[in-house]
Amino acid sequence: MSLLPSSSISRQKYDVFLSFRGEDTRKKFTDNLYAALERKGIVPFKDDLQLEAGEEIAPELSKAIQESWCSLIVFSETYAFSSWCLNELVQIVEQRNKTGHKIFPIFYHVDPSDLRKQTGRVDEAFSKHEQTYKESKDKIKRWRTALTKVANIKGFCSSNRSESEFIEDIVTKILAKLYSVVPNELIGIDSNSKVEHLKNMASEAVEALLLNKRNSNTEPVTYQSLSELEIGKPPGEIRVRVARTWYNVNYKSNNVLSFNFLVIDEKGDALQATVIKSPAGPFESQIKEGNLYIISGFRVTKQKSSYNAISAPCSLTITSTTKVVQTEIPTDSIPKHHFQFIEFENLSPRCKKNDVLTDVIGCIISISKANKVYVGTNPNEVQKRNLQLQNIRGETIDVTLWNDFALSVDEELVGLQTNPILILAAVIVTEYNRKTSIATCSVSKLYLDLDIPIVAEMKARFQDQVEPVQLLEVHQRPQLLQVDKENLDRVTVQQLLEIDHKKAPNTNYTCIAQIKHIDCAQGWYYLACKICHKSLVQIGETFWCLEKNHGERTPFLCYKLVMTVEDETNSATFIAFADVAEKLTAVSITRLALIGQDDKNVLPEAIGRKLINQKVLFGVNIITKSLETGDLVFSVNLCCNLDEARIPTNVPSIASSSQIETTSKSDGKQLNKVEQQPTSPTQKHISQDFFLEESPVKKLKFW
Numbered sequence: 001m002s003l004l005p006s007s008s009i010s011r012q013k014y015d016v017f018l019s020f021r022g023e024d025t026r027k028k029f030t031d032n033l034y035a036a037l038e039r040k041g042i043v044p045f046k047d048d049l050q051l052e053a054g055e056e057i058a059p060e061l062s063k064a065i066q067e068s069w070c071s072l073i074v075f076s077e078t079y080a081f082s083s084w085c086l087n088e089l090v091q092i093v094e095q096r097n098k099t100g101h102k103i104f105p106i107f108y109h110v111d112p113s114d115l116r117k118q119t120g121r122v123d124e125a126f127s128k129h130e131q132t133y134k135e136s137k138d139k140i141k142r143w144r145t146a147l148t149k150v151a152n153i154k155g156f157c158s159s160n161r162s163e164s165e166f167i168e169d170i171v172t173k174i175l176a177k178l179y180s181v182v183p184n185e186l187i188g189i190d191s192n193s194k195v196e197h198l199k200n201m202a203s204e205a206v207e208a209l210l211l212n213k214r215n216s217n218t219e220p221v222t223y224q225s226l227s228e229l230e231i232g233k234p235p236g237e238i239r240v241r242v243a244r245t246w247y248n249v250n251y252k253s254n255n256v257l258s259f260n261f262l263v264i265d266e267k268g269d270a271l272q273a274t275v276i277k278s279p280a281g282p283f284e285s286q287i288k289e290g291n292l293y294i295i296s297g298f299r300v301t302k303q304k305s306s307y308n309a310i311s312a313p314c315s316l317t318i319t320s321t322t323k324v325v326q327t328e329i330p331t332d333s334i335p336k337h338h339f340q341f342i343e344f345e346n347l348s349p350r351c352k353k354n355d356v357l358t359d360v361i362g363c364i365i366s367i368s369k370a371n372k373v374y375v376g377t378n379p380n381e382v383q384k385r386n387l388q389l390q391n392i393r394g395e396t397i398d399v400t401l402w403n404d405f406a407l408s409v410d411e412e413l414v415g416l417q418t419n420p421i422l423i424l425a426a427v428i429v430t431e432y433n434r435k436t437s438i439a440t441c442s443v444s445k446l447y448l449d450l451d452i453p454i455v456a457e458m459k460a461r462f463q464d465q466v467e468p469v470q471l472l473e474v475h476q477r478p479q480l481l482q483v484d485k486e487n488l489d490r491v492t493v494q495q496l497l498e499i500d501h502k503k504a505p506n507t508n509y510t511c512i513a514q515i516k517h518i519d520c521a522q523g524w525y526y527l528a529c530k531i532c533h534k535s536l537v538q539i540g541e542t543f544w545c546l547e548k549n550h551g552e553r554t555p556f557l558c559y560k561l562v563m564t565v566e567d568e569t570n571s572a573t574f575i576a577f578a579d580v581a582e583k584l585t586a587v588s589i590t591r592l593a594l595i596g597q598d599d600k601n602v603l604p605e606a607i608g609r610k611l612i613n614q615k616v617l618f619g620v621n622i623i624t625k626s627l628e629t630g631d632l633v634f635s636v637n638l639c640c641n642l643d644e645a646r647i648p649t650n651v652p653s654i655a656s657s658s659q660i661e662t663t664s665k666s667d668g669k670q671l672n673k674v675e676q677q678p679t680s681p682t683q684k685h686i687s688q689d690f691f692l693e694e695s696p697v698k699k700l701k702f703w
Contacts, residue, residue, distance in 0.1 A: 015178055016044040017068035019088050024076035029108060029163060033072070036171045042178065044072075061088065065095050069178070070102035072170070073150060075110050080118075080125035083132075086143040093146040102177070105155030106170065111457045113341075115151035118144060154268040157453040173333060226269040229300045231314050237296045239327065240265050241334040244425065245289055248307060249442040259284050260443070262309055262338060263295075263316070266331075270338040272309050273298070273316035283318055286326075290336060297322045303356075307443050309426040310340055311356045337452060339425060344395045348436045350429040357426035357443055361454065362389030362397065363419045363462050366470040370406045383407060389422060392461050398437040399424065405440040409448065413469045419462055420469075421455045423447040494569035497632060501622040508637065513565035513572075514615045518608065520562075523600035525589055528558040533578050557589045563611075565618070574620060576636040584639045585610065616641055 016037060020030045030046065037044045045064045065071065071092045079085050095101040107115075114120040129140055156170050224236035240263035248257040259275040273295075275283045287293070299317040308315070318324075339359045342350070350358055366388045372381035385406035390396045401409070413420060425445040427438045440446075449455060489509045491499070496511055518524065527536045529545035536543040536555055545553045559581030563574045576584055585607050592604055619638025626633040 012069045013043075013067035014045040014064060015042045015069050016174065017065050017071045017092070018044055018046045018074070019071055019085065019092060020046075020074035021076050021079045021082050021085050024078055025074055025108060029167075030074055032163065033074075033167050033170065036167050037174070040171055040175055042171070042175065062091055065091055065101070066099075068101070070104060070174070071095075072104050072106060072174070074106045074108050075112075075115060075151070076108045077110060077121060078125070079110075080115075080122045080147065081128065083129065083143075086129075086147070089150060090142050090146045093149055103150055103153055104170075104174065104177075105150050105153055107155055107157045107453065109158055111454060112151055112155070112157070113454070116148055118147065122147070159453045160451060160456050169332065176333075223265075223294070225267050226263070226265045226271050227267060229271070229314060229316075231300050231302060233300065235296075235298060235300050237294055238263070238265060239292065239294050239334075241292050241336060242287055242289055243270065243336065243338050244309065244445050245287060246309070246426075246443050246445065260309070261287055261289075263293075264335050264338050266333045268335055268338070270310055271312050271314065271316055272303070273318055274304070275318040283322075283324060286324060292327045292331065292334065294325045294327050295322065306354050307441070308356045309443055310338070337447075337450065339423065341454075344391050344393075344397050347397065347429050347438070351431050351436060352429070354428060357441070358429050358438065359423070359425045360389065360397065360427065360438060361421065361423045361458065362391050363458065364388070364409075364413060364422050364469055365390045365396065365419065365467070367409065367413055368471070370410070385409070387422075389424075392458060398432070398435065399427075400437065400439040401446075402440050405444060405446060408446050414471045418459070420449050421458050421462075423450055423455070492569040493565070493567045493572050496620070496634070497570060497572060501624075501632070502627060505622055505624050505627070508619055508621050510617060510619050510638070511567070512615060512617050513567045513574075514613060515563050515611050516566055516571065516613070517564040518561055518603055518611065519564070520601050520603050522560075522562065524559065524561060524603050525557055525600055526560050527555040528578070529553045530556040533558055559585070559589055561585075561611075565616075573631075573633045574618060574636050575623070575633060576639065580636050580639060584616070584636075614641060 018030060018034060020026065034044055034046050045068060047061060047064075065088075073089065073092065092101070092103060096103055105112075111120070114122050118126060126140065126144065129143070133139055156166070156173075158166050223239040226238065226240070229235050229238075242261050243264050244262040246260050248260060249255070261273050261275075262270055263273055264270045295316075297319070299319060300314050301317045303312060303315045339361070341359050341361055344360070344362075347358065347360070364387055368386040370383055370385040373384050374381060383403050383406040385401045387399045387401065387409070388396050389399055409422070423446070424438065424440070425447070426441070426443040428441050429436065429438055431437065449459075489507070491509050491511055493511060493513055496509060499509075501507075527538075527543060528534065529536055530553065533556075534545060536545055536553060538544075542552050543555050544551065558578045559576065561576045561581045561584070563576065564571055565574050566572075582589060587604075587607060617638075617640050618636055620634040620636055623633045623635050
């Protein structure tokens, strides 16, 4: 028995127009959906005639679209192969543009991304259309545009649930949408009667919306959608699901900077929320992943400058006056997850750009054992694991999992016949050996075989197509502590010049030498790309990086100190770039520019006073281009003055180049350390010269 009157709810002739590919779904899914809509009193229109032989849509169908409140479009596997369906889709979109006609896509065993990007079977369909309609390019363009627009609308995904459950979910939500337009249409009924009348008609899901409105003249609570929030404008209440929570951590100090969470609303829009450290306590314990909350009293702010989990026009800042209340009425209309997946082929431009982090998905094809390594100057070991992901195109990407993430998956996956699908949310895109790779950070989240449609689709596509998960052998260079690096393959300048560097161009050596001269003929700094530190090329008033696709860049000042150094055996040319040179000078190059020390051919006097005749422990390796000319030049990758260096008293001397090993080794002996001396008077003098207490330069932030 129908719960609603036999006439349409929406006051249109039809409540719902069903668009579908007959040969795919007519006899089963669409017929069952049609019957379920009728049982709830919704008046649907379904074309029961076999009219798809014609090229153009029949006039009666055009009229039915115009006389319907909304369209339910069933995207099935071969929907895009039908010119009839595509013409119908164009008319539906046109009706939406004219009158606000509602559109609700149903993704029936298809991947929405294939429809949006027109890949897979959709690409195959349009290839056939382009052959058939060679003279109708405008028509195909309209089809493509309409398909992309509708596929971008949040809809219903069949996922892995039963068909009856899926249909019930669709009908309930369509009924709720229709219900929202009913009260203004019930003429001559007082407010309390409206509520009572609608309660009798509505489904259980809709009835729940009215539970607190019985005997009340007020309208049901309306929550502000995330897309309506604007920076600088007071926000209303939002009803959202928390999809993820995480802490932003400073790995150098291991301090927690903030507590963060990702919220999603009924439209599928998502924003990042940040709880500043001081009031985080109560929110931290209250907010749990997966729960629904009503939030008010927050601030709408700009996204942070770095490490944002998603790309969005704004973010939420949770303050001590914010109210967060867990809702007692659950709803399936708010998604549980939100991802902004990037294809492997599009990762390269994001390399080292950490303003917005990256989501990727792929099938695990190999995994290494977890091992402990040293990172940078951190004296503590950290967990590390490598794995490889493959996408449906057969492309692969290397992944590095750090710390707890390295332990969240393990080598028990090796040998599995059904390869697991891994989602990596909010990861860093980096580069190793000129190959793009990704790595986890404190913001990241890992999801293994998550129960969502795209994972099910990938599993189906990978079935019987990939080998079992392999054990990835990782050949790593020896992990050395800083004290070991400072005393690695110690040589004199003469020995450094005698080594046959062509046999081992990547070997690092350490050398103690005195800086005698700094050549500024080519400049002591250069304008660099902030991503790769390569020189920029000036074209008119703009600057461009020619490395890969970095394109136009804002100039970034980098040191380039060309030094003549010598010891008691000989002299050589060492070049220190960027951060290494800044450590050597102990002065920020951007601060030098701010106080007018920006003549690139004149070395600032205070730097000259600090460096000339100073003895320094250098870590160097050959610049391979200099091998072609025979005038050897070495790049500095480590430096510290002798007061800071931890030099063992028993460093063995290297008698000749023939005794030098090409592989770095450590004999494992206990190294004796000398105590670090206080800051030298020269260094203090430089600080006083450049940055007086009353100088405003100290308060400026540059780049």
